[in-house]
Amino acid sequence: MIDEVTQILQEAAVTAVLPRYQALAEGEVSEKSPGEVVTAADREAEELITRRLRALLDIPVVGEEASAADPGLAAALREAPAAWLVDPLDGTANFVAGRPHYAVMAALVRAGEAVASWIVQPATGHVYRAEQGAGAWRDGVRLRRAPAPGTLGELRGAALSRFLDPAARERVARAAGRLAELGSGTGSAGVDYPDLLTGRLDFLRYHRTLPWDHAPGVLLVREAGGVARRLDGAEYRAAEERTGLLVAADPQCWTTVRSVLEE
Incomplete structure (x- = not known):
């Protein structure tokens, strides 16, 4: 189903997302919760993807927008033998602002x-895919993440501080001076995870870990040789409702960065 799902996501991008990029009409943007926006592109893309995925494999579909309306849908990730997970437009705020950092996942x-x-990634045309035990790929070329630099001062990463408590935010601020780069990311996990895969970044630190934001990227990183663990060292699971996640190019990088960000 790898190629079929790729085609479904590309179709959603072409028909529902790209025509509205930098061309959203009045009334096509609304606030679904404080600080969180949703657009007609999100909703139309999710409807199309949901319908097509169910036709491909008739199992529950846990979509971001459907879950906003019915939070109980996410239980299927724990309770059903199998389920689809959909983020129809990751980086909606960027999309609304006309920035190219968004993805369909x-x-x-x-x-x-x-x-x-x-x-x-509709703006670049890149397609990333992964299958457990079969590797991670970009545009048909297999990806293997090289080890991160061994020196702390050479490491580059992103830490989204928006949802951190004050103490954690202070730790991140202190760590910034010891690293080559520590930004806040692009605002789209669908861009930041690939940036780690391709070597632009060496690590990612998140607090909120909604499954549609992170499950796709985590599998890609793992299949390319990276690691994704909770701050206590437990491996990330898509169905687990927890906060805190550190993703890194390799185990040594994970350990080094955790000691700096969480000391």
């Missing part, structure tokens, strides 16, 4: 773990 989850994932 999906994952297939079995027994609480992502076993296949897809990230389509």
